[in-house]
Amino acid sequence: MAEEIIRVEHLKKYFDVRSNSLLKKEKKIVKAVDDINFTINKGQILGIVGESGCGKSTLGRCILRLMPISGGKIYFKGTDISTLNDKQLKPYREKMQMVFQNPYSSFNPTMTVRQSFFEIGKVFGIGNEETEKRCKELMENVRLPEDLINRHPNELSGGQLQRLAIARALLLKPDFIMADEAVSALDVSVQAQILNLLLDLRESLGLTMMFISHELTVVEHVCDEIVVMYLGTVVEKAPTKELFSNILHPYTQALISAKPKEHPAQETHRIMLEGEAKSAMDMGEGCKFAPRCRFCQKGLCDAKTPKLREIRPGHFVACHRVESEEK
Ligand SMILES: Nc1ncnc2c1ncn2[C@@H]1O[C@H](COP(=O)(O)OP(=O)(O)OP(=O)(O)O)[C@@H](O)[C@H]1O
Ligand SMILES: [Mg+2]
Known part of the structure; x- marks a missing residue:
């Protein structure tokens, strides 16, 4: 049976924001994460994709409990961690690590990478001898010459430093890694190397990951399952192969056809996404994508929020049109 590592149930994160117009001060709510559900099993890489601001x-920060949540539950290996305080979270922090977009800002520039690794070792009570042993193994794992660990971040290339960021994330032998736009700042050729490295590590170490990216082609390359987000909600979710052979949601279709690169799943006509996504400000009832959707049915899509439903095995979509076609 598959071992569950992360499960989120009805997860919500709302931000209170104030809009300061000249006439009145209004308090508004941004529903940045609004009722999200999924499970990540051991060895699985789940992709989260969507435009900027979705x-x-x-979502990633809430799962790692880097911020308080507004509702719902987060389970780590079956334990509810949704409301634990900082002290109670410490053992879990060790087991859930993060790789960020920009490795230069995620390392302390005044320390060598080795010093950074030892500092983490110290905080989490791993002896110097064990840290030394792990550093050696990790440099092999991320396929870098051992001596590079003695350099400062500014003496390394972006690709090298991102490999070291991955090594750092692995230092405490975590059960789960969250990679947020981990290859977006890198050249395309370096991106491919890092993505292949992550796939190799999944094989050799049984890594479980959540991989966040705004690029569908990137998530397609590494992920087993993909969640497509639009303004805080999930509009489509499916295993990668299934998704790319049957893209059902108009938003996912637009995302893929907006790519200049040819893709087998791409329709002949490019669908342009008009305008920018609104902010996830509370918009009331109706499909959040309706104002930009070429299939929007007035009176239905803009009035009734579509539910996420399983349309094909393992393939979930929140769209009135898809639902009515499948009936
Ligand atoms: N601390 C905050 N206070 C108020 N609003 C916030 C805060 N953090 C995020 N938001 C809002 O929540 C929404 C989601 O932001 P988030 O950074 O999660 O998007 P994203 O999908 O990661 O975007 P990007 O691709 O640009 O990284 C946005 O509308 C953003 O303005
Ligand atoms: Mg982001």
């Missing part, structure tokens, strides 16, 4: 990073 809530990907907020």
Whole structure:
């Protein structure tokens, strides 16, 4: 049976924001993450994809409990960690690690990478001897010459430093890694190397990951399952192969056809996404994508929020049109 590592149930994160118009001060709510559900099993890589501002990073940070949540539950290996305080979270922090977009800002520039690794070792009570042993193994794992660990971040290339960021994330032997736009700042060729490295590590170490990216082609390359987000909600979710052979949601279709690169799943006509996504400000009832959707049915899509439903085995979609076609 598959071993469950992460499960989120009805997860919500709302932000209170104040809009300061000249006439009145209004308090508004941004629903950055709004009722999200999924499970990540051991050895699985789940992709989260969507435009800027759709809530990907907020979702990631909530799962790692880097911020308080507004509702719902987060389970780590079956334990509810949704409301634990900092002290109670310490043993879990060790087991859930993060790789960020920009490795230069995620390392302390005044320390060598080795010093950074030893500092983490110290905080989490791993002896110097054990840290030394792990550093050696990790440099092999991320396929870098051992001596590079003695350099400062500014003496390393972006690709080298991102490999070291992955090594650092692995230092405490975590059960779960969250990678937020981990290859977005790198050249395309280096991106491919890092993605292949993550796939190799999944094989050799049984890594379980959540991989956040705004690029569908990147998540397609590494993920077993993909969640497509739009303004805080999930609009489509499916195993990667199934998704790319049957893209059902108009938003996912637009995302893929907006790519200049040819893709087998791409329709002949490019669908342009008009305008920018609104902010996830509370918009009331109706499909959040309706104002930009070429299939929007007035009176239905803009009035009734579509539910996420399983349309094909393992393939979930929240769209009135898809639902009516499948009936
Ligand atoms: N601390 C905060 N206070 C108020 N609003 C916030 C805060 N953090 C995020 N938001 C809002 O929540 C929404 C989601 O932001 P988030 O950073 O999660 O998006 P994202 O999908 O990661 O975008 P990107 O691709 O640009 O990284 C946005 O509308 C953002 O403005
Ligand atoms: Mg983000």
